[in-house]
Amino acid sequence: MTPAIPCTVQLLCRNNAASIGACLDSLGEFAEVIVQDGSSTDGTREIALVHPNVRIIDQNRAYIDASSRITDFASMRNESIAAARHDWLFVVDADEAVTPAQTDEVRSIVQRGIPGVFVASRRFVVDGKVIDRCSGYPAEQIRLFHRSLTHGYVKTVHERLHLKNGVTTQHLQEELLVPLPPASSLPAKHARYLDMEVRRLGVVGMGRWTRWILLRNLRTAAGLLLRIAWIRLTPTRATIMPLRYELPYVAHVLRTIVRTFPPFVAANIRRYGDDAGTKR
Template identity: 30%
Template sequence: MRAAVPISACIITFNEADRIGDCIASLAFCDEVIVVDSQSTDATATIAQQLGARVLQRPFDGFRSQKQFAVEQATHDWVLCLDADERVGDALRGAIEAARDRGFDDAAGYRFARLSEYFGKFLRRGNAYPDRVLRLFDRRRGGWRGSREVHEAASVDGPVRTLHGDLIHYPYRSLEQQLLKTQRYARMMAEHDFARGKRATVAKLVLSPAWRFWRGYLLRLGFLDGWHGLVYAYVRANYVRQKTIMLWMLQHGQPVTTPDR
């Protein structure tokens, strides 16, 4: 009988004391858990260590960089990457274990759907789902590559297969947190796009937010998720609006953050 391929689970954290425990618990089938913490001021690191994780401290310099650092610290070549607000669902765990029993012989990496909870309801339509992400891969054939530090994505050289089951996602503690988070991401994306030579136009300012809303709410049936789907679609459209406005301001020589005095 072929020995099971070992898996290293990699998590990045900052002040996730209320969520890191459930995340690590869902990774009990992995052979090790690595937590790269950005110098949390709460009990995140202590809780992770008590649950058997190997905790490393590293100043935060970008989501992609932090995740790639975690992958590089893994003992094993097959890595499963999660954020602290994510958990491996039961069906997904079964699919991962089945693929491992086959020696991961059909792919260099695996993607799966991410199911997000949104203020008391799991969103199963619209732009929120299935939101497939590549999180399980052979680090010898890929990783968190590129220069974009926000909305980062792993990639591999070789075939990618889709596994059954969901990665359960609890992205927001409050609406305020979501609004602040999306504004931060909008700024980071605008700065990234500006540095790459991308420019906003009047048409994009007017049409892109509207298209994001109607694509998710109508074409992808987000309205079937009730008021949760409506609010989600509206906030995501607002993210596109903020990003495009910030890019417009940058290309006209205007700051998008308050200058240091």
């Protein structure tokens, strides 16, 4: 029997009964899977407990709101890093599934015994079809790392791993397949993340807002629209991302400019106090 990979998989979930079974089935070769559950009520926990390598940890209530939504992703992820029984960690979402080829690649890296930090390229899946061309490609994230090389995660939303000085990243060769939820769910998801970002930023100076939000987001939106147009105007047999997924993200980028506009945020704080981040 092949020994388990001495690596802890980190997985956040809440009411993911529809997908978590397939996800955990694909992680059977890993020694430990920490499932941080946010008070699921749809059978997610029961499905997870069927898998012998799973350890469930309740999400810390200090980092969730009254609706059991995470308000501090960095702190939540840092808790599972601290709880992990292995120094190698592999980050997987509850609606993803790791391919056998990627499992073999991770096994090879871990068995090599040289600490590292690895970026995974993500390939989106819509209606069962792998998307070849998308304005958001390359979609890359750090997904495999040795905890001795990091200071943990930072930022409450859109969290990122803070690497120690001198640490560089490498790339996994195998792509991670990411099934996307129905496009109709995207506006609510984007709005929730934007609320969190507004709370995190508070009122910023006009100079900083202009440089780091206005100009950056305008460039991002323009770049996305140009890539969307180029993908559709270039003859191809490749599967392209449907517009129902592309355009909501462009709208989210532009909406961020308005929602973080300093006078707007300041007026909301005067009117709503601590709830300003949720008022639109």
